């Protein structure tokens with residue numbers, strides 16, 4: 229595996245420069261002295277047309293080169309292929325099920341996915357920031373997930389603070405990003421934080437997908453101005469797709485890549501665009517927003533009477549292919565390739581660049597720490613569920629109230645155990661939104677090569693343990709004693725254990741289903757359906773002795789609620805007897821056949837026999853429960869792993 233030192237191809241960090249705008253210090257570790265230029269050549273992206281199924285080209289023959297310290301804008305009307313191009317040149321999946329061909333070159337040398345991940349960061353349009361973390365924590369955790377352990381804690385913190393200051397966020401350092409319940413940063417501040425937290429990994433190339441979406445023109449300018457300043461100061465390459473920038477924002481860029489329907493209309497310095505379009509017959513009036521002018525020229529969605537925009541766009545793209553500018557770009561790319569191959573060339577070789585990454589075991593630890601803060605600060609994650617389960621416990625404990633060991637309560641005891649296990653399990657659907665939010669963060673971090681599925685799955689499982697235990701404990705404390713189950717410490721602890729395993733399995737099922745179907749409504753529906761199914765076949769509604777073979781052999785043995793229900797039944801009935809009714813004549817009337825009937829009692833073990841429950845299989849069932857939990861988690865992990873990065 230590549231060992232590449234991202235900071236600056238060496239291990240020297242932490243020189244402090246005075247920079248009044250950056251809060252008094254400047255972080256030289258951000259400086260790019262590795263990637264002199266980044267180029268893409270003959271990039272084609274094909275998909276299967278959604279309606280016809282035929283191959284459809286959504287990006288063709290894209291070529292471009294950008295140099296250190298330049299910031300380029302990928303611009304075009306909606307649907308023109310901006311995101312497709314940005315993804316393709318960032319070596320990401322360009323579009324769903326797309327086939328991408330072409331070359332990506334850093335310093336004229338072919339750059340594979342790993343190299344590009346090492347050298348770059350990608351900021352998505354809706355970068356998944358965690359709402360309950362503060363600005364400092366957000367950047368701090370991003371640093372923890374990507375900087376090697378050779379960077380000391382104080383150095384890491386210094387870099388974090390320096391970056392926060394560079395983005396003008398120092399006075400919001402301890403402000404949370406914002407949750408639906410608690411307001412935090414403004415839209416522009418969130419965008420700046422998104423970029424800031426990706427920069428802490430010291431990328432040399434920064435890809436930004438519509439970094440100004442959702443912002444007004446003033447905030448858009450502010451965000452891009454920060455990015456431009458930091459890019460310039462640190463010699464970074466910044467490539468951003470952008471939608472309808474104002475004149476001032478547009479003029480911040482050095483180069484423009486103009487696209488229409490996947491074809492190049494122009495690529496080159498912003499300052500030359502006016503001249504170029506004038507030369508090919510489309511002069512730009514002096515008093516217009518240039519971005520608007522270019523977009524109007526090629527926006528085939530806006531067909532005005534007497535204005536054949538489709539023919540004009542065709543003319544513009546054809547003239548680009550035949551232009552001297554396009555030829556020069558290809559020539560320049562070929563020159564950098566040739567230069568890189570020259571013996572003794574001073575150009576940094578990609579094979580010599582090594583990035584040091586954190587130890588693989590530190591990633592789950594950092595994730596755990598981050599999840600821990602989220603779980604106690606964001607009440608949606610666990611707080612609401614704790615209250616919900618407590619409410620459920622009070623509800624159940626007061627409905628199934630003060631049972632006594634007499635035969636008329638036997639069925640009610642059984643009902644109480646069924647509902648305890650089934651309800652607890654069912655209500656785990658409340659975890660779906662919180663898990664999907666974490667999963668979205670994971671996918672973005674994985675696409676940047678920061679977090680792998682194993683680290684994510686392990687930390688997700690571990691963070692759930694204390695909370696699920698607290699939920700199970702609270703529920704048991706309330707319900708077990710209110711209902712009047714067997715009065716025994718061991719009885720209580722065993723009941724608690726079954727509930728805890730039940731919750732662990734239910735939450736693992738949520739994780740599995742939501743990993744396979746990462747869409748809220750679908751995950752919710754599938755999990756609820758599975759729980760309904762488990763309830764039907766767990767042996768309560770229809771005893772196993774008479775459950776039909778299909779449901780018994782296909783589902784009963786693999787569903788966890790059955791083991792929880794049986795475990796609770798054994799816990800209650802194995803060690804207890806229940807008194808029969810006595811008639812006026814003093815005879816016993818027993819509703820369950822039992823060897824103790826003559827003494828006016830029913831042995832709990834005879835109730836178990838009635839349900840065909842073996843009283844001596846507790847250990848085996850615990851083992852099966854743990855295996856089911858492990859299998860759910862393993863399948864969840866595989867689902868995450870198999871999903872395209």
Ligand SMILES: Nc1ncnc2c1ncn2[C@@H]1O[C@H](COP(=O)(O)OP(=O)(O)OP(=O)(O)O)[C@@H](O)[C@H]1O
Nearest residue numbers: 275276277278286305306307308309310311312323
């Ligand atoms: N499977 C497909 N079948 C047909 N068209 C597709 C398919 N996949 C992608 N496209 C089209 O490819 C084009 C490029 O999409 P892309 O998201 O890159 O455009 P964009 O310029 O970023 O758009 P926007 O500004 O709206 O985000 C779109 O017109 C889209 O409809």
